[in-house]
Amino acid sequence: MKSLLIKNGTIVGPQKNYQADIYIQDGKIHQIGTQLDTDFSTQKIDASNLYVLPGSIDVHTHMDMPVMDVTSCDSFETGSLAAIQAGVTTIIDFANQTKGHSLKEAIKDWQQKAFGKSFCDYGFHVSVNDVNQSVINELDDCIENEGVTSFKTFLAYDSMKLDDQQLTTLAEEVGVRAGLIAAHAEDGDEINKLIDTQLRLFNTHPRFYPSTRPTNTEANAVSKLIDISRNCNVPIYFVHISSKEALAEIISAKAQGVKIFAETCPQYLMLNDSSYDQDEFGESAKYVMAPPLRDSASIDALWEGLASGAVDVVATDHCPFLLAQKTGDQVDFTKIPGGVAGIENRFELLFSEGVKKDKITLNKLVEVTATNPAKIFGLYPQKGTIEVGSDADIMLFNPTYEHVISASTQITKCDYSIYEGMNVTGRCVMTILRGKIAMHRGKVSIQKGFGQFVKRGRPTC
Ligand SMILES: [Zn+2]
Numbered sequence: 001m002k003s004l005l006i007k008n009g010t011i012v013g014p015q016k017n018y019q020a021d022i023y024i025q026d027g028k029i030h031q032i033g034t035q036l037d038t039d040f041s042t043q044k045i046d047a048s049n050l051y052v053l054p055g056s057i058d059v060h061t062h063m064d065m066p067v068m069d070v071t072s073c074d075s076f077e078t079g080s081l082a083a084i085q086a087g088v089t090t091i092i093d094f095a096n097q098t099k100g101h102s103l104k105e106a107i108k109d110w111q112q113k114a115f116g117k118s119f120c121d122y123g124f125h126v127s128v129n130d131v132n133q134s135v136i137n138e139l140d141d142c143i144e145n146e147g148v149t150s151f152k153t154f155l156a157y158d159s160m161k162l163d164d165q166q167l168t169t170l171a172e173e174v175g176v177r178a179g180l181i182a183a184h185a186e187d188g189d190e191i192n193k194l195i196d197t198q199l200r201l202f203n204t205h206p207r208f209y210p211s212t213r214p215t216n217t218e219a220n221a222v223s224k225l226i227d228i229s230r231n232c233n234v235p236i237y238f239v240h241i242s243s244k245e246a247l248a249e250i251i252s253a254k255a256q257g258v259k260i261f262a263e264t265c266p267q268y269l270m271l272n273d274s275s276y277d278q279d280e281f282g283e284s285a286k287y288v289m290a291p292p293l294r295d296s297a298s299i300d301a302l303w304e305g306l307a308s309g310a311v312d313v314v315a316t317d318h319c320p321f322l323l324a325q326k327t328g329d330q331v332d333f334t335k336i337p338g339g340v341a342g343i344e345n346r347f348e349l350l351f352s353e354g355v356k357k358d359k360i361t362l363n364k365l366v367e368v369t370a371t372n373p374a375k376i377f378g379l380y381p382q383k384g385t386i387e388v389g390s391d392a393d394i395m396l397f398n399p400t401y402e403h404v405i406s407a408s409t410q411i412t413k414c415d416y417s418i419y420e421g422m423n424v425t426g427r428c429v430m431t432i433l434r435g436k437i438a439m440h441r442g443k444v445s446i447q448k449g450f451g452q453f454v455k456r457g458r459p460t461c
Helices: 076-085 103-114 133-146 164-176 188-200 215-232 244-255 266-270 281-285 296-308 323-327 346-355 362-376
Strands: 004-012 017-025 028-033 043-046 051-054 056-061 088-096 121-127 150-154 180-184 236-238 260-264 394-404 423-433 436-440
Touching: 004 362, 004 394, 051 362, 056 346, 056 362, 076 088, 076 423, 076 436, 088 103, 088 423, 103 121, 103 133, 133 164, 150 164, 164 180, 164 215, 180 215, 188 215, 215 236, 215 244, 215 260, 244 260, 244 296, 260 296, 266 296, 266 346, 281 323, 296 362, 346 362, 346 394, 346 423
Parallel strands: 004 043, 004 051, 056 088, 088 121, 121 150, 150 180, 180 236, 236 260
Antiparallel strands: 004 017, 017 028, 051 394, 394 423, 423 436
């Protein structure tokens, strides 16, 4: 593999920015220094006026994911191609255990979905939908041999949620092994009651969807899981925190020293619940995701939480469906598969709306999209940082490039964008994955299958 020398760029880390050159050899960052020079066989990349950032890590994706009777419309191939365009060099997808089957089977299924197809590196969490002794017996193997160290639990969705006993057992057993619980925090029982009420009133339009998942159903589930984290001595990572109320629970528990982490997603920072208020069933259905979009008070709280460190990670929950899949037969909002696309817009949206508008610093953006994800999910310092010895996963970002987000130009297979028409400033212009130029100005120069499975360690923070 050709060695690379990135010259004249501004390297951005979670703490500081500095001018330096980066010499890359054999897929690793070999040297960082000023005025580095090398022989003719090294390819030189001029990064003048560009930011040189650690490759982004998206720890929450659902490629090729069955939901109800449909499947998310991005495969590992198309979803990872969208990732590479946006400087995302690693994703962590959720391998989904089905009831009556083992965790290892879930991981094997997802390996088959991804192997030979992914453009970017990838790892897996496993979603645990069934807890029994044989599942517990698999945990050591998952953590020590499979490189799967995080176990997702649901408090909502009848087909996936664990009862209290199962939840506690899993939390204790993962805690003993120093693994991580990831949690979808919504109170499914309460949500089911609210759904029944709306459907009894024939309120089937998706504009009624958010009213069935109010913020207290999220905050109550967060509170319950905080108790479990405390009692079972296990760190919990909250996926897709959307509301001010849930975040308040997290802030208070963190202040008491409970080991928890919070993730939010671009959609909860950019869009509010007025998006559902559209007469067309299909237009409103585009925004169906769980939890739903919230009001502006929650949006403000999430931005503040990012700036203060209360929110540790921004991931995307990339789980796109075609408009026809979202709209279906327009029976009622419970038949709409939940999820939206986001993998190729996360960094530029947060740069444009967050950094440019002084809500967060560029260093914070790097921290929540690369360094923290790597630390929490056991990839650090191999990934998530620009340091000698780390994988040469690097994004070159042009902070002045203006463009408009549109479904007509996006790479994801999704045929609409929830950010349609939004003007953004800043764009990834080059992605380097393990020392190889993977994308330059939109042109992809690696083949599918270049992305490798990464075995993860335990959390290091
Ligand atoms: Zn998800």
